[in-house]
Amino acid sequence: MTTTLIEGILATVFTLSGTIIYVFKDQLKHKLSWLNNFSPSMVKFICFSKILGALGLLLPIQFGFYPILTPLAALGIATIMILAMVYHLQKKEYKDLPATLIFLALSVVAAYQRFILY
Structure with a gap:
């Protein structure tokens, strides 16, 4: 149950993050310096990696x-966070x-729990 909750939180955050940044990247350039x-093409790759990682969790x-x-x-999400x-x-x-760091820790916990359960 806890693992599923963690995966749901990560999937929600990464789906929203990837989608919002991809759709509104021009408006977010002043707030997100990395853009x-x-x-x-790299921004697009990062956004799609987040979305695919979220789908892969669920x-x-x-x-x-x-x-x-x-x-x-x-x-994969832990790698993105690193x-x-x-x-x-x-x-x-x-x-x-x-x-x-919080999202890194959550993704590592989810990976560890799923490897144990697998």
Whole structure:
């Protein structure tokens, strides 16, 4: 139950994040500095990676096909968070680190729990 709740939270946050950033990237450029530092194709890749990771957290377990994909998706999200943390540290954007660390921890817990349950 707890693992499913964590996966639901992560899936919601990453689906919304990927979709909102992709759709409103021009309006968000002044609030999210990283949008100015990456090419449009890289921003698109990051947004779609977030959305696919979110789908990978929920769909395999819910529909019972290839359940190994769920912990792998959680590890993918953890990788995204590690890369985000490195970026924020390099740019000295320390205010963004707490949220990044929380989502990193949640994704690692989800991956660990699903690997145990698998």
